[in-house]
Amino acid sequence: MHTLYYLAAGPFAIAAFVLLAGGSLFRLVRMGLLARKKDPAVFDYMSARYGFRSLFHWLVPFGSRGMRLHPALTIASFLFHVCAIVAPVFLYAHVLLIDESWNIAWVHIPDGAADAMSLVVIAACVFFLVRRMKSPEVSYLSTWRDYAVLALVAAPFVTGLWSFHQFPGFRYAGIIHMLSGELLLASIPFTRLSHMIFFPITRAYMGSEFGAVRNARDW
Amino acid sequence: MKMKPKSILAFLALVLALLLAAGAVMSQEDVKSVNDPAFTSPTRPAPIFFHDAHNAKAGLDDCSVCHHVYEGGKKAEGASSEGQACSECHMKGKSTRPLIKAYHGMCRGCHEERKAGPVQCGECHSKRGPEALEGRGK
Numbered sequence: 512m513h514t515l516y517y518l519a520a521g522p523f524a525i526a527a528f529v530l531l532a533g534g535s536l537f538r539l540v541r542m543g544l545l546a547r548k549k550d551p552a553v554f555d556y557m558s559a560r561y562g563f564r565s566l567f568h569w570l571v572p573f574g575s576r577g578m579r580l581h582p583a584l585t586i587a588s589f590l591f592h593v594c595a596i597v598a599p600v601f602l603y604a605h606v607l608l609i610d611e612s613w614n615i616a617w618v619h620i621p622d623g624a625a626d627a628m629s630l631v632v633i634a635a636c637v638f639f640l641v642r643r644m645k646s647p648e649v650s651y652l653s654t655w656r657d658y659a660v661l662a663l664v665a666a667p668f669v670t671g672l673w674s675f676h677q678f679p680g681f682r683y684a685g686i687i688h689m690l691s692g693e694l695l696l697a698s699i700p701f702t703r704l705s706h707m708i709f710f711p712i713t714r715a716y717m718g719s720e721f722g723a724v725r726n727a728r729d730w
Numbered sequence: 731m732k733m734k735p736k737s738i739l740a741f742l743a744l745v746l747a748l749l750l751a752a753g754a755v756m757s758q759e760d761v762k763s764v765n766d767p768a769f770t771s772p773t774r775p776a777p778i779f780f781h782d783a784h785n786a787k788a789g790l791d792d793c794s795v796c797h798h799v800y801e802g803g804k805k806a807e808g809a810s811s812e813g814q815a816c817s818e819c820h821m822k823g824k825s826t827r828p829l830i831k832a833y834h835g836m837c838r839g840c841h842e843e844r845k846a847g848p849v850q851c852g853e854c855h856s857k858r859g860p861e862a863l864e865g866r867g868k
C-alpha cells in the first residue's frame with residue numbers, strides 16, 4: 512500500500528507530466544512537418560483574423576450550426592468541458608500538492624464547487640455513454656476506443672470524489688485516483704483526447720481555408 | 731528538627747516546578763488533533779494527532795525534531811520551541827499556504843521518508859476525528 516502510494520506520488524506522476532508535455536510537442540511538430548510536405552500553402556494563408564473568428568464561433572455555445580441542431584448534446588458537452596477543465600486545475604488539493612512539490616501556486620476554488628463540478632462531469636459522461644449506445648448513427652461510428660476514452664475520463668472524477676468524501680475503502684480509491692489520473696494525463700497526446708491540443712489548430716485551419724480562401728463560413 | 735527558611739523556599743520551588751511539569755505533560759496528553767488557531771476558517775477536519783502516543787510509537791524522544799529552533803539558517807542543536815505554535819514562526823502575512831506547507835512538509839514528509847504513518851489527505855484529516863484511531867490503541 513505504501514509502496515504503491517510512493518510510486519504513484521513520485522515517479523509515475525513525473526512520468527505522466529513528461530509524457531503529456533513531450534507527447535503533445537511531438538504530435539505538434541509532426542503535424543507541422545506533415546503540413547509542410549503535403550500542403551505547404553497552409554503557412555501562407557493561415558490568417559489570424561479568420562482563425563480566431565472560427566475558434567470563437569466554435570467555443571461559444573450554439574455558435575455553430577451543428578450545435579444548434581443538437582441542443583442537449585451541446586449543453587452537456589459545454590458543461591462537461593468547463594467542469595472537466597476547471598475542477599482539476601483549480602482544485603485545492605491539486606494546487607497544494609503542486610505547490611508543495613514544485614513551489615508553483617495559483618488560485619483555488621472552494622472544495623464544494625469542485626465537488627459539484629465532479630458530479631456534472633460524471634453525469635455528462637453517463638449521458639455521452641447512453642448517447643453512444645442508443646443513437647444508431649453514433650453507435651455505428653463508435654469503436655471500443657470511444658468507450659475507453661469515456662471510462663478513462665470518468666475514472667479520476669469518480670475516484671477523486673470517493674477519496675474526498677472518505678467513503679469506505681477511500682485509501683484504495685485515493686491510490687486508484689492517482690494512477691487513473693496519471694494514465695489520463697499520459698494518454699492525452701496519444702488518443703482521441705488529443706483534440707484538446709489540435710482543436711485550436713484545426714479550427715484555425717478550417718477558418719482560414721473557408722474565410723480567406725473560399726470566402727465562406729465554417730460554423 | 732527545624733527547617734531553615736531557605737530550604738522551605740527551595741522545597742516550595744521544587745513542588746511548584748513538579749506541578750508545572752505535570753501540567754505540561756497533562757496538557758500534551760490532551761492533544762488529540764492538531765488545531766492551529768491560525769487557521770481561522772479551516773476547510774478540512776482537524777488532523778488526528780495523539781501527541782504522546784504518536785511520539786512513543788514513532789520513537790521520537792527528541793522534542794526538537796518538531797519543536798525546532800533555527801539559528802543562522804541551520805537547525806539549532808539542543809534548543810527547542812515547545813509551547814510555541816508553528817504558526818508563530820511559519821505565518822508570513824495573511825496567506826496560510828506557507829503554514830500548510832510547514833505542517834505537510836513535517837508530518838507527511840517524515841511519514842514518506844520512513845514509509846510509515848498516514849500520507850493521504852483523508853487519513854490525517856479524518857471525518858471521524860480522533861475516534862478513527864481510538865480503540866485501536868491509538
Ligand code: HEM
Nearest residue numbers: 524598599604626629667671672674675689692693851852
Ligand atoms: C498526478 C495525478 C493526480 C494526483 C496525485 C491527484 C491527487 C488528488 C488528491 C490528493 C485529491 C484529494 C482527495 C481528498 O480530498 O481526499 C484529488 C481530488 C480530485 N482529483 Fe486528482 N489527482 C491527480 C490527477 C487528476 C486528474 C488527471 C483529474 C481529472 C482530470 C483529477 C480530478 C480530481 C477531482 C475532480 C478531485 C476532487 C473530487 C471532489 O472533491 O469531489 N485528478 N486528486
Ligand code: HEM
Nearest residue numbers: 584585588592595596639660661664704706707708710711
Ligand atoms: C482545450 C480545450 C478543449 C476543447 C476546445 C475541446 C473540444 C471538443 C469538441 C469540439 C468536442 C466534440 C463536440 C461534441 O462531441 O459535442 C469534444 C468532445 C470531447 N471532449 Fe473535448 N475539448 C477540450 C478539452 C477536453 C478535456 C480537458 C477533456 C477531458 C479531460 C475532453 C474530453 C472530451 C470527450 C470525452 C469528448 C467526447 C464526448 C463524446 O463521447 O461524445 N475535452 N471536445
